[in-house]
């Protein structure tokens with residue numbers, strides 16, 4: 001992933017207001033009213049409020065927030081499953097709001113496929129035919145779509161179950177069928193709307209690992225909605241945290257946990273095991289004396305939880321080295337501060353290190 005490649009989705013000043021004369025709300029003084037007041041005065045609900053972000057090529061971009069914060073509305077606006085009220089959306093530089101019906105269909109079928117929470121499977125079709133369904137809609141020939149579907153069934157770990165109907169599968173298996181169906185059309189972006197929230201925790205964990213594995217193998221761009229913080233931290237390259245229709249912070253898991261933008265975010269991440277998210281880049285301090293010269297070394301991306309072991313073993317500071325250069329050192333105190341949530345990150349060394 002490179003900062004110079006152009007984004008897959010570029011979203012600017014996006015609003016979605018539900019209710020009468022909704023298009024008068026964005027940018028008006030009424031837009032600043034509280035949700036309750038706005039509803040009373042205008043009958044409108046602002047679901048997405050002046051949101052801007054990019055989804056970069058090859059990343060897993062997680063949209064996280066509590067129920068009602070606007071996640072689903074925002075992601076549905078990307079392909080105009082919900083019509084935005086105002087703002088700009090581009091996919092690979094092409095204006096989505098300007099697309100005609102044909103182009104939109106193409107967008108949803110080929111370029112940005114959605115995996116839903118309730119699978120959307122056809123009950124009377126077999127697993128194989130369900131997976132092939134998206135290709136059928138695209139007009140792909142029968143032999144070709146069955147071959148592709150079989151490949152995807154295998155890919156998501158359902159080989160041997162091709163002939164079953166959805167009702168003969170567990171929830172996790174059904175979700176895999178939904179995933180295989182979305183993958184079969186080989187979209188540029190996969191959009192996941194809380195796909196795993198109906199699954200029990202163990203199966204959910206399995207599916208998360210499946211997504212991580214698929215992402216590692218294919219590098220496909222993914223947008224993933226969840227209200228579950230641990231899921232967001234596990235899957236996201238970057239996370240957009242929503243509250244009341246706004247994005248209150250957008251950043252890497254480490255940025256969100258290590259440098260919360262406000263009290264709300266701080267509260268949200270309070271119980272996260274910080275050493276499993278923060279890296280030594282954030283925990284290190286400048287090397288003094290001969291510390292930079294010798295001894296064991298860690299890369300700056302090492303998790304603090306892993307560094308704890310290294311520091312315990314050596315008994316002293318361990319160097320953080322990148323490209324042969326010593327960036328700083330981590331020691332007992334620095335790592336303890338991370339675990340305790342004491343702000344080492346606001347110290348001068350860390351400020352410089354994360355800049």
Ligand SMILES: Nc1ncnc2c1ncn2[C@@H]1O[C@H](COP(=O)(O)OP(=O)(O)OP(=O)(O)O)[C@@H](O)[C@H]1O
Nearest residue numbers: 018045046047066067068069070071072073074227
């Ligand atoms: N069709 C609609 N008409 C009116 N208001 C709506 C409509 N759809 C959503 N809303 C409102 O917009 C706000 C955002 O809803 P949205 O479903 O996007 O939130 P969410 O974060 O996805 O929630 P959840 O996690 O519960 O799915 C909520 O206040 C919701 O009540």
